[in-house]
Amino acid sequence: MRPLTEAETRAVFEKLGKYIGENIQLLVDRPDGTYCFRLHRDRVYYLSEKLLKLAASVPRDSLVAPGTCFGKFTKSQKFRLSITALDFLAPYAKYKVWVKPGSEQSFLYGNHVLKSGLGRITENTAQYQGVVVYSMADVPLGFGVAAKSTQECRKVDPLAIVVFHQADVGEYVRNEDTLT
Amino acid sequence: MAAVRVEAVLAAAEEQEAEKRRSITVEKELELEFDLGNLLALDRNPPPAAALRGAGPRREALLRALARDNTQLLGIRRRKKTSLVWDEKKKKKKRRWGYRRAGGDPARKKKKKKPAGADPEEDQFARLRREKRERVARNELNRLRNLARAHRAGSAVPAAPLHPTGHQDREELRRVARVARVSTASLGRFQPRLPKEPAEPPSRSGGKKRKKKKKKGNLAAERSRQLKLLQDMGSKKPVLDITRAVNKQMRQEEAEAAAHKGKKQSQRGKRGRRQQRPGRSGKKSGARRQQQKPAGGGTGG
Numbered sequence: 001m002r003p004l005t006e007a008e009t010r011a012v013f014e015k016l017g018k019y020i021g022e023n024i025q026l027l028v029d030r031p032d033g034t035y036c037f038r039l040h041r042d043r044v045y046y047l048s049e050k051l052l053k054l055a056a057s058v059p060r061d062s063l064v065a066p067g068t069c070f071g072k073f074t075k076s077q078k079f080r081l082s083i084t085a086l087d088f089l090a091p092y093a094k095y096k097v098w099v100k101p102g103s104e105q106s107f108l109y110g111n112h113v114l115k116s117g118l119g120r121i122t123e124n125t126a127q128y129q130g131v132v133v134y135s136m137a138d139v140p141l142g143f144g145v146a147a148k149s150t151q152e153c154r155k156v157d158p159l160a161i162v163v164f165h166q167a168d169v170g171e172y173v174r175n176e177d178t179l180t
Numbered sequence: 181m182a183a184v185r186v187e188a189v190l191a192a193a194e195e196q197e198a199e200k201r202r203s204i205t206v207e208k209e210l211e212l213e214f215d216l217g218n219l220l221a222l223d224r225n226p227p228p229a230a231a232l233r234g235a236g237p238r239r240e241a242l243l244r245a246l247a248r249d250n251t252q253l254l255g256i257r258r259r260k261k262t263s264l265v266w267d268e269k270k271k272k273k274k275r276r277w278g279y280r281r282a283g284g285d286p287a288r289k290k291k292k293k294k295p296a297g298a299d300p301e302e303d304q305f306a307r308l309r310r311e312k313r314e315r316v317a318r319n320e321l322n323r324l325r326n327l328a329r330a331h332r333a334g335s336a337v338p339a340a341p342l343h344p345t346g347h348q349d350r351e352e353l354r355r356v357a358r359v360a361r362v363s364t365a366s367l368g369r370f371q372p373r374l375p376k377e378p379a380e381p382p383s384r385s386g387g388k389k390r391k392k393k394k395k396k397g398n399l400a401a402e403r404s405r406q407l408k409l410l411q412d413m414g415s416k417k418p419v420l421d422i423t424r425a426v427n428k429q430m431r432q433e434e435a436e437a438a439a440h441k442g443k444k445q446s447q448r449g450k451r452g453r454r455q456q457r458p459g460r461s462g463k464k465s466g467a468r469r470q471q472q473k474p475a476g477g478g479t480g481g
Contacts, residue, residue, distance in 0.1 A: 003402060006409070009406060009409060010409065010413070013406075013409065013410060013413060014413065017413070022410070022414055024410055025407060025410055028403060028406050028407060028410065029403060029407060034399050034400075034403065036399055036402060036403070049399055052399075124424070124427065126424075149426075149427060150427070151426075151427045151430045151431065
């Protein structure tokens with residue numbers, strides 16, 4: 001477990017910034033405690049100072065996961081955000097997409113969101129903008145990337161993809177062995 | 181007398197043949213279960229219980245016969261490989277091994293048309309032969325190089341000679357050059373560089389070692405560093421937001437189109453207005469438009 005280097009921090013913040021914009025500083029600088037990012041076996045974890053001190057006393061081989069995993073660095077040093085970060089991204093999300101109840105299940109199975117399943121979308125969403133996907137009851141389901149901007153979404157035909165799937169809460173069941 | 185003997189001999193031979201065939205054909209009530217990966221055969225036939233009772237030569241013989249029978253069923257059969265195989269591409273039979281397996285001397289092949297752009301004076305057969313020779317030579321060179329590399333990797337190399345031997349490869353020469361540079365009175369610090377030498381000496385560990393930082397360290401300092409980084413990243417975002425500009429343009433066009441249609445519909449009257457386009461109602465989009473767009477940020481990525 002070690003702190004992130006400059007380059008790694010930049011990569012992580014850039015990725016997070018796509019979903020929550022400048023609200024990252026609310027994650028870095030919290031009023032209710034000091035939280036930090038740590039790297040353990042190529043995975044980035046977000047944990048409080050208290051937990052950090054506890055985790056420091058665990059030998060590296062036995063340590064499974066200190067804190068919440070935000071994502072991991074791939075072999076080519078790209079940062080990939082994982083679903084376990086949703087709880088921290090959802091409250092600060094800038095661009096949101098609401099999905100109709102009929103296609104909730106489809107999204108939770110890992111499919112993209114089609115225009116026919118789109119309920120609402122935040123105004124001014126740019127194309128390829130990171131978005132957080134909600135159900136109509138405002139329950140965060142996962143996140144994705146907007147395939148079309150809001151304007152285009154209005155014009156496009158019902159079977160076109162409007163949100164590319166990146167992560168959904170169904171992964172807790174599908175990938176339960178590999179999630180940390 | 182001779183005839184009788186011949187008959188007897190023939191009968192004996194036939195008997196032997198039958199015996200041999202009997203010894204390889206086995207009949208079982210229940211089919212055996214085979215695990216071919218482990219060469220295992222499971223015989224679920226009920227054994228003759230009476231005969232197995234009590235140790236003794238009879239039991240042994242019975243078990244041996246059982247084992248032999250089952251082994252026959254598991255047996256490996258000889259598949260005679262034909263020496264010629266059908267080549268689909270060339271519609272001919274080729275040998276699996278031996279003479280002209282890989283095709284043979286290209287110069288002996290049938291007449292080919294000249295490949296496009298070939299020199300009319302050039303001898304195609306000679307060219308093919310020469311190319312094959314070059315390919316073989318290259319292959320051989322690579323093979324020897326591989327051997328050398330493997331051999332070097334296998335045995336811990338004793339100190340390589342520092343003078344040029346003519347048989348050194350790139351890595352060795354680099355190492356030697358580095359040693360030579362450092363072997364001056366000031367340990368290479370004021371040594372002028374050769375024309376193509378890299379500017380700063382590459383680190384001995386190849387840039388892998390990193391300064392060990394304390395894990396807990398100074399969290400406050402880390403936080404301030406990260407906030408500063410965020411500030412820098414935020415300030416670099418472009419001021420002109422292309423998507424926003426495009427959206428604005430599109431909205432303008434839509435508004436114009438709607439206005440134009442509105443004129444037509446008002447001419448048509450009540451019926452026209454009822455068939456308005458969905459999604460244009462003011463409640464949802466109006467509420468969302470109230471959201472402030474942050475200054476310059478948010479959509480750069």
